[in-house]
Amino acid sequence: MENSGGNLGKRVVVTGATGNVGTSVVRALAADPDIGSVLGLARRRPALEIAKATWDTVDLSRSDSEDRLVGLLRGADALVHLAWRFQPTHDPVVTWQSNVLGSRRVFDAVLRSGVPALVHASSVGAYSPGPKKEPGVDEQWPTHGWPDAAYCREKAYLERVLDTFELRHPQIRVVRMRPGFLFKETSAPEQRRIFGGRYVPGPLLRPDLLPFVPDLAGLRFQVLHTEDAAEAYRLAVLGDVRGPFNLTADPVIDARRLADLLDARVVRVPVALVRTALAAAWRTHAVPASPHLFDAVLRLPLLDSGRAHDVLGWQPTRTAEGALSAFLRGVRAGTGEDTEPLAGRKIG
Known part of the structure; x- marks a missing residue:
């Protein structure tokens, strides 16, 4: 296959191409000599310039987006589906329209356009509650999510949709990525706005302003640098693999490791106290992160990669602590990229 630039190689389409994972995946694919071209799709066209990458717009929440996708996908060798809407958490119908119905439109467009490979961004959030001890659960652990959290409910529902899709269309190679929490420096502004709100000053995350880290029962989770996750997506696109893959890096993050990163003390705090405060802040729209997602984080199992x-054939090249350190640098500095989701807006 030959792209418009005259280079031989695979043609790959990426949805959600301007966010945390999307920008890294587009760069990882574009840097590979076996990739001829990358088409990045998002709701808003970015100003990014990446060799071999072009951009177009599509809004998956629209009922007419499937027909548009079919045209954009024709002739592609693979689709990487990353598009996801985290907000508004107070109106789960809106996120369901984009995330669940939008993803079903993507899957149907893959079938109609004859794309032979679909790489889908699932998540640790798709997993049912499980053990917090290492070595973690493998990909056979149930994926029913935590039903009270919209994010987990939507990720788990799409796992069922893909179960049926794979059964009915075995000619399409389906890969499901289930990473832990993904961080990089330039995604920090987006993640601060998603979970802390637009007006939470990034410079507040200074060691001298955070004297302690709460030690909560169940607060053990796994972190991965976004660029390491992008490498896994690149390998999935170019390889002949199928099925789900857990993606994590060592070490497991808990209150003590967070305290070391922030040069703070660890203080045992009742979960109920923190949840009550978060629920009150969420109900008054002071913060966008819902208490239901907080509940899920305390219940998600550790994963075995x-x-x-x-x-x-994937290995992370950065530690979980390195990924968190990059995120903290980005939050404090307001570092971002020239895309609407990642735009760096330093507050404070």
Whole structure:
């Protein structure tokens, strides 16, 4: 296949191409000599210039977006589906329209346009509650999510949709990525706005202003640098693998490791106290992160990434602490990119 630039190689389309994961995936694919071109799709066209990458717009919440997608996908060798809407958390019908119905339009467009490979961004949030001890659960752990949290409910529902899709259309190679929490420096402004709100000053995350870190029962989670996740997506596009892959980096993050990063003390705090405060702030729209997602984080299992190492040939190159450190630098500095989701807006 030959693209408009005259380079031989695979043509890949990426939805959600301007966000945290999307920008890294587009760059990872574009840098590979086996990739001829990358088409990045998003609701708003970015000002980014990346070799071999072009941009177009599509709004997956619109009922007419499937027909547009079919035209954009024709001739593609693979689709990487990353598009996801986190807000408004107070109106789950809106996120359901974009995330669930929009994803179903994407899957149907893949089928109609004859794209042979679909790489879908699932999440640790798709997993049912499970153990917080290492080595973690493998990809056979149930994916029913935490039903009270819209994010988990939507990710889990799409797992069922893909179960049926794979059964009915075995000719399409389907890969599901289930990473832990993904961070990089230039995604920090987006993530601060998603979870802390637009007006939470990034410079507040200074060690001298955070004297302690709350030690909550169940607060153990896994973190991965976004660029390491992007490498896994690149391998999935170019390889012949199928099925789900857990993606994580060591070490597991808990209150003590967070305190070390922030040079703060660890103080044991009742979960009920924190949840009550978060619920009150969410109900008054002071913060966008819902208490239901907080509940889910305390229940999500730790993951074993052995299958990604053995089958995909993937290994993270950065530690979980390195990924969190990059995020903290970005929050404090207001670092971003020239896309609407990642625009760096330093507050405070």
